[in-house]
Amino acid sequence: MNGIPVLCGLALAVNLAAALGQAPSPVSAGAATVHAGNRILTGWGGGKAGDVVPKAAEVGFSELVVHHDDAANFEAFIGLGKQHGIGIYAWLYLGDIPAWKKAFPQADPPLQVMSPDEQETLKKIQADKTPGKSRYQFGGEPVNEREVLETPLLCFHDPRVIDAFKKQIREMLSFPGVKGVAFDYFGYRNYRCCLCQTSQMQFETYQNKHPGLPREQALERFSLETLVDFNNRLSAYARTVNPEAKVITHIYPVFLAEPLYGNRLDLDVCTQTAAWYFEPFWSTEKIKAYAHIIANEANRYHPRPHGAALIGVGRYPLKSGERLTAELQAILDGGCPRVHVCSFNDVLTNPEAAKSFHNFFGGNYNPGF
């Protein structure tokens, strides 16, 4: 695992009180102490505002990320959110072909391009209809030798993509009371680079500027630097539209050369995966180690960002309440008080999951906004 230190010396201590449903106490994690009052729970999902917001408030969510396409529903989210002390973000994602069409109705979307081998891998993944898809990780850290993302993504090396997304951001921030924008799917479909003509031309220029770098290393650096730059330019743009707007992101799909690159992004909250959805479930040692890096190295490059740890919650495979409690406790033990969960709908509709999150974030633990 690149960039992840060996953490054999860290003791794992799952809080039994929390596992039993009692209120967890503040936990020490090296230099950082996570107090209950610092905890912030953010959820990504959808649904009707009236069905979601009151329940989310009960569980202890402080923030929700939802799509803004249905303007009336989005306004209802903001209005109900205000009543319940929940900030609402608009969800901006790199697979948003309709957003492209809105900005450039006459032009084909510039989609990312993969190698023939990667296309072959994609076909195999798409043909696999078994329930666990042979341990395919859907954009998380791969378990199998080679994986790619099923979802087509726009190539952000094409300058028109940033223009289309600026238009989206203006539209999103025109809703009165919206807390900000949330980036998602900002990455590469093959988790490495894009091989379209635009990307290849820009890479050639990059190589000419860095003649000393071996090709593979240059491609890795070009791909990471341009990805970071795309995030940072859009984040800075959002602040020019509304200086009060917050910009948050979830690092996804994985960037293989440096999975925890999120602290390079100059935005308000950078969420990085600490406990992925699928089997094999991540060990609590790994969750704690990632949470520690996410929280403690958040300001390595920029003073602005807070680090947040993402827990994946889906319907298959289902995580038990006990499992979720152990994951949440490992994140707090790692020193990370900000937790994101996707999807919040899968928490709200599952009483066992809702209880686990409520035990850490509900009632007095909700700082309110």
Ligand SMILES: [Zn+2]
């Ligand atoms: Zn490209």
